[in-house]
Amino acid sequence: MAVVTILGAGAMGSALTTPALRAGHEARLWGTWLDDDILADLRAGRPHPRIDVPIDPRTRLFDSTDLGAALDRTDLVILAISSDGVVDVLGRAVPHLRPGLPLLVTTKGFGYDGEGKVQLLPPLLEAVLPDQLRAGCPIVAIGGPCKANEVAAGRPTATVFASPDLVVADQTADLLSTPVYRVTTTDDIDGVEASAAMKNVYAIALGVADGLEELGGEPWHNLRAATFAQAVAELQRVTVALGGRAETAVALAGAGDLEVTGLSGRNKVYGARIGKGERAPAALAAMVAANQTVEGVAAARFAGDLRTQRAIAGLPLLQAIIEILDGGDELATRIAEAVLPAKR
Amino acid sequence: MAVVTILGAGAMGSALTTPALRAGHEARLWGTWLDDDILADLRAGRPHPRIDVPIDPRTRLFDSTDLGAALDRTDLVILAISSDGVVDVLGRAVPHLRPGLPLLVTTKGFGYDGEGKVQLLPPLLEAVLPDQLRAGCPIVAIGGPCKANEVAAGRPTATVFASPDLVVADQTADLLSTPVYRVTTTDDIDGVEASAAMKNVYAIALGVADGLEELGGEPWHNLRAATFAQAVAELQRVTVALGGRAETAVALAGAGDLEVTGLSGRNKVYGARIGKGERAPAALAAMVAANQTVEGVAAARFAGDLRTQRAIAGLPLLQAIIEILDGGDELATRIAEAVLPAKR
Numbered sequence: 001m002a003v004v005t006i007l008g009a010g011a012m013g014s015a016l017t018t019p020a021l022r023a024g025h026e027a028r029l030w031g032t033w034l035d036d037d038i039l040a041d042l043r044a045g046r047p048h049p050r051i052d053v054p055i056d057p058r059t060r061l062f063d064s065t066d067l068g069a070a071l072d073r074t075d076l077v078i079l080a081i082s083s084d085g086v087v088d089v090l091g092r093a094v095p096h097l098r099p100g101l102p103l104l105v106t107t108k109g110f111g112y113d114g115e116g117k118v119q120l121l122p123p124l125l126e127a128v129l130p131d132q133l134r135a136g137c138p139i140v141a142i143g144g145p146c147k148a149n150e151v152a153a154g155r156p157t158a159t160v161f162a163s164p165d166l167v168v169a170d171q172t173a174d175l176l177s178t179p180v181y182r183v184t185t186t187d188d189i190d191g192v193e194a195s196a197a198m199k200n201v202y203a204i205a206l207g208v209a210d211g212l213e214e215l216g217g218e219p220w221h222n223l224r225a226a227t228f229a230q231a232v233a234e235l236q237r238v239t240v241a242l243g244g245r246a247e248t249a250v251a252l253a254g255a256g257d258l259e260v261t262g263l264s265g266r267n268k269v270y271g272a273r274i275g276k277g278e279r280a281p282a283a284l285a286a287m288v289a290a291n292q293t294v295e296g297v298a299a300a301r302f303a304g305d306l307r308t309q310r311a312i313a314g315l316p317l318l319q320a321i322i323e324i325l326d327g328g329d330e331l332a333t334r335i336a337e338a339v340l341p342a343k344r
Numbered sequence: 345m346a347v348v349t350i351l352g353a354g355a356m357g358s359a360l361t362t363p364a365l366r367a368g369h370e371a372r373l374w375g376t377w378l379d380d381d382i383l384a385d386l387r388a389g390r391p392h393p394r395i396d397v398p399i400d401p402r403t404r405l406f407d408s409t410d411l412g413a414a415l416d417r418t419d420l421v422i423l424a425i426s427s428d429g430v431v432d433v434l435g436r437a438v439p440h441l442r443p444g445l446p447l448l449v450t451t452k453g454f455g456y457d458g459e460g461k462v463q464l465l466p467p468l469l470e471a472v473l474p475d476q477l478r479a480g481c482p483i484v485a486i487g488g489p490c491k492a493n494e495v496a497a498g499r500p501t502a503t504v505f506a507s508p509d510l511v512v513a514d515q516t517a518d519l520l521s522t523p524v525y526r527v528t529t530t531d532d533i534d535g536v537e538a539s540a541a542m543k544n545v546y547a548i549a550l551g552v553a554d555g556l557e558e559l560g561g562e563p564w565h566n567l568r569a570a571t572f573a574q575a576v577a578e579l580q581r582v583t584v585a586l587g588g589r590a591e592t593a594v595a596l597a598g599a600g601d602l603e604v605t606g607l608s609g610r611n612k613v614y615g616a617r618i619g620k621g622e623r624a625p626a627a628l629a630a631m632v633a634a635n636q637t638v639e640g641v642a643a644a645r646f647a648g649d650l651r652t653q654r655a656i657a658g659l660p661l662l663q664a665i666i667e668i669l670d671g672g673d674e675l676a677t678r679i680a681e682a683v684l685p686a687k688r
Contacts, residue, residue, distance in 0.1 A: 144570075145565070145566050145569030145573070146566055147563070147565050147566055149563070150562075150563060150564070150565060150566045151566070153562070155562070155564060155566060156564075156566060156567045156570070156676065156680040156684055157566040157570070157684075158566070158569075158570035158573070158683065158684045158685055159685075160685075174688050177687070177688040179687065180680070180684075182684035182685040182686070182688075183685055183688070184685035184686075218494075218499070219491065219494060219607075219608065220494070220499060220500075221489070221491050221494060221604045221608060222489050222494045222495070222500060222501040222502070222604060223499065223500045223501075224603070224604070224607065225489030225502075225600045225601065225604035225607070226488075226489055226500070226501070226596065228599065228600060228603040229489070229502070229594075229595055229596050229600030229603070232594060233595070250573075250577075250594050250599075251573055251577070252570065255572065255573055255576055255594075255599060256569045256570060256572060256573030257569065259568070259569040259573070259603075260565045260566060260569035263563075263565045263568065263569070264563065264565060332500065336500040336524070339502065340500055340501075340502045340526035341502055341503075341504075341526040341527055341528035342526070342528075343521070343523065343526065344517065344518050344521040344526075344527070
C-alpha cells in the first residue's frame, strides 16, 4: 500500500481517487483555493459537483492551506490542475517534494518559456524544480481517452503513461493499474503531450459539425469525418514537429483521445454552440461566465504561435479554427476548405 | 460533357448522380432486378426510399432489362452494387463494355477466389473480365467517409479514388469532382479496399458501446474511444497484410470512414441493438427481415478466414466481434479485454 497525493480536486483529480483506492492505496485529494466548494460537497457526502459522481469516502481530503500535510510521506504525486495554474501549484509544492517522488501529470496544454517560445508542459514544469528535484522527481504524462466521470465511476478506461524513462513509466503504471483502469506505457512523452494538447483544439471543429447538424436538422457526418481524418493528420504533424513520433498521434493519446473529446466535454460543446450559430467570442464569454474552462481555446492560440515559431506546414484545419475563434463565420465552408481535398 | 453510367440504384449509386450531374455530365442510373421499387419511386418524383432525398429528375433511369442501353457509349461505369451481387452484375455487363472504360467501384468487402482464399473485391472483379477488358477497363476503388444521403443532398464530402495507375485515378477524379464532392487520389488500392471493408466490421463494436450507453443511461465513451484506437491499429495490420500501406488506414478511407460509419449507418445500428441487449443472431435476423443488409457481418466472417489464411497477428478486437456475432454475451468485458492495455 502506497500513498497517492492528487493535487487538484477538479473532475480528473477527483476521478483518479477511484483507481488509486481500488489499487489498494491511500488516496489524498488536495483542493486548490478554487476548489473549496468541491471539498465542501465531498465532505458533506454529496457527489462531485462537476461530474455528478460520488467520490469514495475513504479519500482523505486536504484544503489548500494543507499542502504540506497532503504531501507528507507520499509515494506518488498526481498534478491535476488546469493548464493555466499547474506551474504555480507545482512551485508551491516544491518545498514538500523529495527526490524519488514521481510527478504524474494529467494537465494538457502549452505555455511560454522565459524566451516567449511555446513549449509543452513538462519542460515548463521541470523549470520550476530545483536541480536536485529535477533529476529526482521524473515527470510522467498521462494520456489517452479518459472522461473523468467514467474513471470515477469505474468504467473501463485505457490510458497511456509517458516518460523518457520507461522504467519510471512502468513503475507508476503498476501503482495505479486496476482491472478497469488499464495503463500502457511509452517513452514518447513529447508525442503524448503534443497529441493531448492539440486534440482539445480539434475537438472544437468536431463540435462545430455537430452544431451544424443541430441547427439544420440534417447530418453533416461526411464533413465531421473528413474533419476527424484531417485532425489526425495535423496531430501527427504537430507531434513530429515537437519531437514526438507520428504513430503516437494515431494511438490512444491521439486518435483515441480525439474520439472521446469529440463525443462530449467542453471543447466539443463549445464547438457545437458555434455551429448552432453563436459567434465564438460570445459563446466563450458565456461559458467562462458559467465557470467552464474551454482548454482548446488557449491551446489553439498557443498552437498558432507554435506553428509560426517552428514553421510547421500543413495545418489548414488549425488555421480555420483560429479564424472561427476570432469570430469568423461561414463555418461549414471554412472547415470544408481546410479538410476536403483540394479543388480540381 | 461525358456519360456516367451508375449500376445499382441503391443509396450510394443514386447519390452519385448528384456529383455526376453537378460536374456537367449525363447521369444514367441502372437498377438491378431488386431495385424496381426504387425506380418506380424515382419515376413518380418521390424521394429515394432508402435515403429520403430527392434524386435530380435529369437522371436517366434504366430498368434491369436495359443494361445494354444504360452502357451504350458511356464514358465511365460506376459499380454500386452490394458486395454479394457485384461480381454477378459485372459479369452481365461484360458484353457491353469496351476497352478504355474505367470501372469505378463503391462496393466494399471481401469474397472467395476459386481456391477458397479470401480476396479483396478488385481481383475478384478482374477475374470476371475477359483478357482484352482486364487491361482496358482499369478498376478504380472509391473510399473515404461518404454517407449516401449527404452526397445526394450535396453536402461537403471528401473521397479518395484509388488505382494502381494514378493517371487513371486522376482522370476519373477530374470527371466527378465538384466544389462539394472533393476527390483525392492514391495508388494504394489495396489499402483503400482493406480499410473500407474492415471499417464496417469495427463500426459494429463502436455501435455496441453506444448501445451500452442507451441501455444503462451512462456513457461508455472511454471504452468507445479505446475501441476506436484499437480499430485503427487493426485496420493498419489488415491493410499491411493485404499489401496496402499503413498510413492509408489512418487517412480518409480508414480512420475517416470509420468515424462516419460509427456515427450512423446499419453496422453501427446493428451494434447498438446488440449493446442494448439483443443477442447478435436475433438482431441480425430482424434487420435482414427488414431488408437491411449489415455489410460488416459478412466482412467479419471473411476477415476471420483471412486472418487464418494469412496468419495476421494482433487482431483481438476482430476476434471479440466474431465472438459477439456468434451470440457471445458479456459484451463490455469482451470488448474491454480486446481494446484496453493488458492487465499488469
